[in-house]
């Protein structure tokens with residue numbers, strides 16, 4: 001802590017109650033506590049708005065790169081609130097930034113959260129058994145409908161506060177486009193969307209209130225599609241003339257599946273065949289397979305990607321076909337900032353978990369019973385809070401917030417809008433996401449975010465410590481290794497056909513907040529949605 005800065009700041013404050021031109025308050029200063037209380041009540045006052053935004057995005061249920069209605073709606077809300085919106089950033093039509101500045105010379109803080117959903121996860125909220133709104137349609141089976149609601153109400157609460165107390169600073173909101181393909185954020189980083197931003201607070205749905213620093217559990221990832229080219233022939237008449245691209249896909253997969261045994265157990269890799277040919281009587285001249293190569297360090301990801309490329313070349317050689325690949329996305333292993341995480345955790349201790357009522361708990365337990373979860377005790381009642389880095393983080397999923405976390409001080413605030421013990425990327429994970437469980441979790445998360453923004457905007461020593469940790473600890477021995485090359489382009493055509501197929505049916509169920517208090521009400525689902533025992 002720099003005493004000179006702080007006492008100079010306090011002297012400036014004493015001189016002028018009117019202009020906080022260089023606010024510099026200590027963490028334990030009662031004025032900080034007062035500002036945080038005001039920020040939290042600013043969030044509380046916007047609980048209704050958070051519910052409307054959350055339920056609206058839930059009803060859009062848009063897949064990666066097709067978040068058209070979602071982005072149109074969110075940027076509309078932000079524009080109306082006085083933010084300056086830039087649309088179509090980093091070559092992605094559904095990506096945007098929304099900026100608002102008070103005064104000059106203040107810190108620039110970015111607030112991000114994902115917006116895309118999961119294939120085939122359409123599900124009526126509040127209903128604990130499989131019951132899609134539109135059969136076969138995508139849905140928010142990850143809960144990405146909630147994070148922007150959180151960020152927006154936190155930002156609007158801060159905007160009022162910054163004006164009232166003359167606190168200079170800039171807030172930059174942005175969406176995680178195509179996070180499910182880890183295919184958006186690295187492009188935003190490469191195309192310098194975050195230039196001039198001092199720090200990022202990212203928010204992600206979870207079943208508890210938590211934040212971590214250092215490397216968390218999970219992996220980084222390269223998401224890559226191999227396209228094989230052969231030549232067609234009559235499959236029965238002259239098969240010896242044909243060269244099957246599908247054979248190459250299958251041989252690559254066989255090769256990779258044998259190789260798995262000789263990779264580190266922490267790796268995770270999976271594939272889907274996105275093009276297996278047209279019909280059996282035509283030797284497939286084109287075939288494609290899409291891989292995720294996940295590992296825990298930049299070097300290990302690069303090594304497994306290189307093995308994948310070798311397998312593809314070998315399969316092409318075996319089949320007299322050719323192969324090329326497209327990088328669809330990439331996620332660096334995540335690494336989070338300690339001073340920022342500690343500040344957020346202190347605010348979590350003040351905010352605490354939401355107060356769940358019996359209707360919330362009854363639904364949670366009904367969902368856990370319905371899917372035979374190994375957890376059967378309802379919603380979280382003990383807060384996780386701060387998680388220190390583990391010596392050996394567990395393997396698991398990836399998030400392309402990793403790429404941002406290697407370019408500036410970054411944390412992820414995880415907030416309790418979902419039910420513990422669910423499979424993830426599944427219809428069951430959508431059930432809570434337009435119910436009071438989600439709404440309460442968003443308000444708790446938004447309060448933590450708003451209070452952490454107060455910290456970052458009024459305590460220059462915190463931002464300085466965050467930057468020092470980034471420079472002297474995080475990137476001391478290890479630097480960001482971007483995977484994207486200059487010519488790689490966001491694969492924005494992905495999912496266009498799927499959304500075109502389902503959007504007309506889904507549009508009939510878009511939320512209409514002018515007519516209905518909640519989306520549950522619009523769908524005719526009574527709350528409590530399951531019998532409450534107590």
Ligand SMILES: [Zn+2]
Nearest residue numbers: 114142179204
């Ligand atoms: Zn996610």
